[in-house]
Amino acid sequence: MHAIRLHDFGPAEHLRYETVSDPVPGPGQVLIRVAAAGVHFIDTALRSGAPGPFPLPTLPTIPGREVAGTVDRIGPDVDxxxxxxxxxxxxGPVPGGYAELAVTETARLHEIPADLDPxxxxxxxxxxxxxxxxLLFTELGPDSVVVVTAAAGGIGTLLVQYAKNLGATVVGLAGGPAKVELVRRNGADIAIDYLRPxxxxxxxxxxxxxxxxxxxxxxxxxxxxxxVDLLGKGGQHLIYGAADGAPLSLLEEELTTRGITSEMVVGPRLLQRVEGDLRPLEDKAMAEAAAGxxxxxxxxxxxxxxxxxxRALETRGTVGKVVLIVPPLRTG
Structure with a gap:
């Protein structure tokens, strides 16, 4: 099969398109003929050699931890x-998604809803x-006034939709007229270009x-x-990323004086909140998508x-979730 492999940590140019051996499903596993593979900021960090929520992989490695496609083979004891x-x-913790074929456990599988492409x-x-x-860290409703700073991104897009579904007033911020227009079409009540002073x-x-x-x-x-200065008393500052370099850190004195809170809601904090079990969050997201x-x-x-x-992801030159499209695997 063809796959993207990383032999040395470093810039994006170190990712190589190569021919490698096909993986084989073991007990409780399936072999997926991949049609699409997700690209995440974590992938870019690991590629450069910066450890994060996952340890640095043993090289060479095939990056990527999100795949969609068709089950091609099953391992022993699989229905x-x-x-x-x-x-x-x-x-999960084992990469291998940037490839024509990928192996994973049946416990990690979801059927793709009919109306979604891979x-x-x-x-x-x-x-x-x-x-x-x-969204576990807040309660939204018709009285909520929600600001999303990266509203044209993958998470931002979904936050805008979810908040609007609950009747909230949504302000979507994005960089540049094209992204702002996408945010507006996505349903934000107010779409603003944060590149304007x-x-x-x-x-x-x-x-x-x-x-x-x-x-x-x-x-x-x-x-x-x-x-943050747009928040009123009782407002929540929920941090899930830092595309501009580093997350904003607020002094306790300011938080107390203004009556607001600020917290990181991904990584260890999120894992603690769900007691290490992310599957229910996947189920919820898939159900929301299946319902339209x-x-x-x-x-x-x-x-x-x-x-x-x-490169596009690292330079903020993308809109939404970045996905690699895998052509049909040639046989024979």
């Missing part, structure tokens, strides 16, 4: 009902489960006398600083363009 099913899975399913099983986890004043003018109750923050830096309430934004690259996908 034959899985054969030929369209499935999506998060591979790339959308990949976005839901990974980005969707993170979104469902973030006067964007906080624009938000305040649109909200009139209302203050934000929840800030979903995936950017960090000066943008997050300005967005969540529709992920996806930016597609060919499998052989994995290096280009990593």
């Amino acid at each position: 034959g009902v899985w054969l030929d099913k369209r499935v999506v899975a998060h591979l 790339a959308e399913a990949v976005a839901i099983v990974g980005t969707g489960r993170t979104t469902m986890g973030i 006067d964007w906080p004043d624009q938000v305040r003018a649109e909200l009139a006398d209302r203050r934000a109750t929840v800030l979903f923050d995936g950017v960090g830096g000066e943008i997050s600083r300005a967005a 309430r969540l529709r992920p934004a996806v930016q597609r690259f060919a499998l052989a363009e994995a290096a280009e996908a990593h």
